[in-house]
Amino acid sequence: MSYNALSQHFEQRYHLQHLGAICGWDQATMMPSGGNEARAEAMGTLAVLCHQQLQDPKLADFFAAAKQESLTSQQTVSLAEMSRQWRDATMLPTDLVRAMSLAGSRCEHAWRNLRPANDWAGYLPLFEEVLNLSRQAASARAEALGLSRYDSLLEQFEPGMRSDRLDTLFGDLKSWLPGLIIQVQDKQRGEPLLQPKGPFAIEQQRSLGLEVMAMLGFDFDHGRLDVSAHPFCGGVSEDVRLTTRYNEQDVAQALMGIIHETGHARYEQGLPTLWRRLPVGQARSMGVHESQSLFFEMQLARHPAFITRLAPLLERHFGAQPAFAPDNMARLYTRVNPGLIRVDADEVTYPAHIMLRYEIERDLIEGKMEARDLPERWDQLMQDYLGLGTKGNDKDGCLQDIHWTDGSFGYFPSYTLGAIYAAQQAAAMQQQQGSLEQLIESQLHTVFEWLQDNIWQHASLLDTDKLIQQACGQPLDATAFKQHLMQRYLG
Amino acid sequence: MSYNALSQHFEQRYHLQHLGAICGWDQATMMPSGGNEARAEAMGTLAVLCHQQLQDPKLADFFAAAKQESLTSQQTVSLAEMSRQWRDATMLPTDLVRAMSLAGSRCEHAWRNLRPANDWAGYLPLFEEVLNLSRQAASARAEALGLSRYDSLLEQFEPGMRSDRLDTLFGDLKSWLPGLIIQVQDKQRGEPLLQPKGPFAIEQQRSLGLEVMAMLGFDFDHGRLDVSAHPFCGGVSEDVRLTTRYNEQDVAQALMGIIHETGHARYEQGLPTLWRRLPVGQARSMGVHESQSLFFEMQLARHPAFITRLAPLLERHFGAQPAFAPDNMARLYTRVNPGLIRVDADEVTYPAHIMLRYEIERDLIEGKMEARDLPERWDQLMQDYLGLGTKGNDKDGCLQDIHWTDGSFGYFPSYTLGAIYAAQQAAAMQQQQGSLEQLIESQLHTVFEWLQDNIWQHASLLDTDKLIQQACGQPLDATAFKQHLMQRYLG
Structure with missing residues (x-):
């Protein structure tokens, strides 16, 4: 057969x-x-x-x-x-694949020095080459798939997703997010905030991390935790290799990172054994993957009830200090602070960073914008969404991410799709199982069982829309995400 | 081309x-x-x-x-x-390769339980299947290579080596080794011997090991040290992965193991960069590989001058104790004690374990002996060579090794070839560079330079005979090995 x-x-x-x-x-x-x-x-x-x-x-x-x-x-x-x-x-000619790989390596390699040097002019010709080849690839893919050029790239990471849907979704976000950010900042301005005092010994941070992973159901018989410069969730679903990076002065960095990666890891560990070796048994999409890491990091770990469970663990590992009081920790872990750097962004401002990148990469690929116009457009959108400028500061502006340096256009939307899916899952779960507060307090296992039944076990056996519809009773929709942010940050 | x-x-x-x-x-x-x-x-x-x-x-x-x-x-x-x-x-039919692989896995798997249970009768039918297939493979290889059946297996591990040469070599050893063993035991009987008192913290053992590896020139930019149940030297020559196993009560076990594996590792790290990716750039043979690990472990590390250098390191890591006195350590590390288990054997009795296995595996493959006769033959040869019987104790007799369980016939001679080559190399080095005592005391780097120039850099560019002749001024010969043992143990 x-x-x-x-x-x-x-x-x-x-x-x-x-x-x-x-x-x-x-x-x-x-x-x-x-x-x-x-x-x-x-x-x-x-x-x-x-x-x-x-x-x-x-x-x-x-x-x-x-x-x-x-x-x-x-x-x-x-x-x-x-x-x-x-x-x-x-679907791509071998010569084009080879040329993209070469140009991508060259641009990425140079970027590692050009970014710290804030050298946009040095970067531009290398980036133009990458963009040019990516446009060619997008055209070839578009023709083969019968999609628009940008959609044909998006399809690699989010099968079935289209830019007109993203336009609608992000259009909705844009209508309320900038206002919300200002409101939240106003509300948080007067709040007392104690920073935990380090140093936090790395060995203790590691055992705390392992303890929290165990609490989150990570299967240590099928995975492990190690250290790398750039944290990731790697390995294979039978043996998930999760990494973190410890900062002796900041215990939250590794801890939240570990929780985030544990979300990715549990998705991998929960994929159906029967189908695991075939494409259909693998994770549905980057957005669904990110929905699991963000469910763990944002919906769960920054929830006041979870922080209440974390506080005694922190005290046990590092001794008591006033900053470990749950109220204070909850404020710390939900502090909203618009900044230039995506990877440092909080839950509320993060989508702004994504929408900006989405608009730019879509226009770059569709030929509606040229590489040379990138710094100006970036600065303009940062002003619009977060009220911050990047003029003359490209290293913290359009040079900050690695993604485009090797031609990974179409990936960024997955981050915010993940945040939205996670909020939808949390809302549906609460409707079916009771409030997250109760679940976290006394039956955390129910959370994981729900995710196992509704997300993990389906791998790629359902398309994303069907998966979300079936799990959450509705298709992709930012309402739950908005409600989550309103309730957590203004409620 | x-x-x-x-x-x-x-x-x-x-x-x-x-x-x-x-x-x-x-x-x-x-x-x-x-x-x-x-x-x-x-x-x-x-x-x-x-x-x-x-x-x-x-x-x-x-x-x-x-x-x-x-x-x-x-x-x-x-x-x-x-x-x-x-x-x-x-040269082997695919069906035979598959059948060998299956029978080998089955036999090895069962052996893991049958050995501790001392169950020879349970093992015999599985082993007969492995032997039967190995004989078929040997016949096919013999025909293709124009060699005897056993030699065609030996050729896999020691290209160019033949059993008639081994017969002569081991015949010589047999003429003096059993007598030497008795003499050494007589001499050592009255010697005072202090056992170092543990526990020896694993973290300290590890840092001692790393320090000794550095002293032995291990390149940590191209390799690392970790822990495994069965120590080995793995990885690739650009990135050598060496492992050990720590015993809190016995500091010598991991230390000598690390030194042994460092010998393998330096050979790998010293292979010529230019040829590394091709078969000719890889290690010459198992015997030559073992000559490097045994040079490090036996010629170097158990030399009194080296032990004198080790003593202060031991004291620094574990505190002073009388047992760390160099004289006592030298006696400990050269204690001769005939026993049943090969992997626990000392330098003097080790060849007896090998000769026994060589004779048996040669006769098994050539059809001069049947599997069912193994326990009796083993017991007889142990009596002859070491004066110890294994009747009714097959778990410490013919069931002790993993090699034959999966059909690895022809490998055992490499261990003693390695010991002999190592002694020849040490003799030649001393003739050219001065005594090992002086070299160890003040110019250890000369030892490694000599090995680099004479062994490592040649990879498989020379055949073994030429390599040894060129390095040592003579072909394979047990004289230097005998002199080394006489001098160290009776001198």
Whole structure:
């Protein structure tokens, strides 16, 4: 049966990607620096091999034949997901893929020095090359998929999502978010705020982190916690490798990071065992993935009831201090402070950073804007959304993110889609199971069971709209997110 | 050029094996147990892929064409080494390879319980299956290589080595070793011996180990030290992953283990950068590899001058105690004590364990002995060589090693070849550079430079005989080993 032949092919791919994922984790956590060149070559060889395997001409025949076979409904979805990965890997000419990879490496490499030097002029020609190739790729993808150019890139990260929907969604956000930010700042201005006093020993931060991961149901028989310069959730779903970075002066940084990554990790660990080796058994989309990390970090961990549970743990690990009082911690963890840097942004201002990037990348890809106009547009939108300018300060403006340096256009919306999905999930869960406050206080397991039943176990067996509709009783909608922010920040 | 096509093929193989080596290390050191099944599948997929790539029919044409090409002398050797790996992977029918793999896994798996239960009868049928398939493989290899059956297995680990040479070499050892063992025991009987008193904190053992590795020139930019249940030297030559196991009551166990593995590691780290990705740039043989670990552990680390350097380090890490006196430590580290277990054996009795296994495995493979006769033969040879019986105690007799359980016949001689080569290298080095005592006291770097120049940099560019002849001024010869033992243990 051709379906089985395809399954075998993709299972083999899964196994090879397993080796790549573990070696990628090792590279970030364990590898001595002198091993980097050989590792990069080895990872490159694997990437080429995996790409070549998808180019195997036999696959086209298998896909054609499998469509005629009598399949279960789940096998039909599985076939569609395999086909999606296969089309994704084969719709671009090899020369273009190679050129993009080269230009991307060059631009990203240079960016590491150009950003700290605030050197927009030095960056521009490299970025123009990346943009030019990304536009070509978008055109090729658009033609193959029958989508607009930007949508064809978005499709890689958020299958089924379209920019007209994002325009509506973000249009709604834009109508109330800037006002909300000002209101919240006004409200918070007079609030007392005690900063916890460090240093916080790294060994203690690590054991606190492990304890909180256990409380959040992380399965240590299928994963571990380590340190890397840029925290991530890697490895494979059978063996999730989560990393963090400790700051001796700030205990919240690693702690909230660990909770965030634990959300990603539990999604991976909760994927259905039966389908795990096939594309259909993998996470639904970047937005759904981010909805789990943000559910854990924002809906759960910054909830006053959760902070009340955290306080005694903090005291046990670092000794008592007034700043660990739950009220104070709750204020600290929900402080809203518009700033220039996305990765430092709080829950309320974060979507502003995303909307800005979305508008710019959409216009760049659709040819409605040129690379050279980026700093000015960035400054303008920052003024509009957060009242902050970046003129002459590109390093904290349009040079701050790594994403575009290697041509990852279409990814940014996932962050805010994740925040919105997380709020929808929290609202639905509370409707069905009782308030999060009660759940956190006395039956945290119910939270994870709900996510397991409604999100994790479905992997990619449902499309995102169906997944969200089925879990939350409504399609993608920012109402719950707005209500969540209003209640937490103005309530 | 076909030679270049072959080089590319083998370089790609090297990169893929890199991923396997790192993931293998991870499996033993970092992986949570729940990840094992997926990891085993991933590693299995890689092994099959690497094997399949060598089966590519294009390779035969490339090899045929490359022989006609104008190559440098090093390229000619490189071609021969590629061809050796290729023939090795292709000379057995696939069905036989699969059957061996299955029977080996089954037997090894069962052995893990049967050995502690001392269950020879339960083990026998499984072992007979493994032996039967290994004999078939030996026949097929023998025919393809024009060697005897046992020699065709030996060839996998010690290219160029033949059993008639081993018979002569071990015949010589047998003529003086059992007598020497008795003499040494007589001499050591009255010697005072103080055991260091633990516990020795693991963190301190680890920092001592790292310090000694640094003293031995281990390059921490291209490798690291971790913990595993069974210590090994893994990873890749650009990133050597060395492991140990700590015993809180016995500081010598991890320390000597680390020194041993550092010998393997420096050989790997010292391989020529230029050839590293090709078979010719890899370690010459298992015996030569073991000669480096045994040079470090036996020739260097158990030398009184080295122990004199170790003593203050031990005191610094664990506090002073009378047992750390260099004289006492030297006696401890050279104590000869015939026992049943190979891996616990001292330098003097170790070859007896190897000769016994060599004789048995040679006769098993050549059909001169049957599996059922193993316990009796083992007991007889243990009586002959070490005066110890194993009747009714197979768990400490013929069931003790993992090697034969999965059909690794032909490996054991490498251990004693390594000890002999190490002694030859030490003798030659001392002739050229001055006594080891002086070198250890004041110019340890000369030791490593000599090994770099004479062994490491040659990788597989020379065959073993030429390598040893060139380095030591003589071919394989046990005289230096005998002199070393006489001098250290009776001198």
